[in-house]
Amino acid sequence: MRTIFIALMLALTLAACGTKDETPESPVTPPDAAATQDQSPTQAADPTAVADPIPEGPVGTMQLADGSTLVITELVKLDKFYLYLSGKLNGRSSTIVSFTRFSDLRGFNAFVFKDQNNFIITTKRGKELVFTDAHVYIGNDSPDTYSFYIMDENLDKKLVTVPKKDVATIKIN
Template identity: 50%
Template sequence: MRTLLLALMLALALAACSSKDEAAQLPVPDEATAAESAAPADGQPISSITIKETIPDGPVGRMQLTNGSTLEIDGLEKMGNYWIYLTGKLNGRSSTVVSLTRFRDLMNWQSIVFKDPHNFTITNKRGKEWVFEDANLYLGTDKHDAYSFFVLDDRYDRTLTEVKKSEVANISFSTK
């Protein structure tokens, strides 16, 4: 009797599973395909809502060079969608990519301390550290050997400057 009841419950479970909607198991199209299929025929965007990011006026950080001098970072140049982009081994374990698209996320970092251009430690405002090895960090430019950012010159004009990665000891970020 118990065996018969168990067999009936198993048959009922199999029947329930086999009648489940198969459409849910179809692959989901990627975002580009979904956006193309959902876009109106006239090519206008679906939504006119744009997210406005608040970027503070004035210095956003400092860069200390290996020769001891300091540069005041007055602003950052966005690289396409990213404020900063880095790839490398995180904490000696796995290959990691960090690409920050929001300025406020970058301002949650306290500093980046460089052992050399490809080995550095990032510390956030809460004191958590991420140690990157065999890494590439891009800030303001996609060049492999330089960072770029805005500084104020002698006449207080905002100018884009470039610094070789090998000359950078640390970068600290500040918030008002």
């Protein structure tokens, strides 16, 4: 009797599973996504992207070795990075730092350069990170220059390129 009951339950389960419709349902578009569908495929938002709000106003300042100062109004992304850095951190083995979000970069206070390959990064929490034999890339992949936007005398956004050897400090707002 018990065997017949188990066999019957198994047959009933198999019959129920066999009649299940396995065609996928059509996706339901949420009201907020309707605006995104009007954009071209290249402008569509990446669903895995994390919001990266960039504050209004200058991003930072760059002081040159001659004492002049440039106000950085916008950083140029190098591929998907705002900053890419590789070198020996505190005399240890190679370290790589790369920031894809501006909010992460804002944790730094300033870069103080001894020369273009040796510098100290101070953080907003008061720590010092000493990099030696390092390479920093900001705005381009050149080993000798940094690129970023400033406002010119007509208040127009202008791309500038500065030789790394001329940079004394970069302060992040």
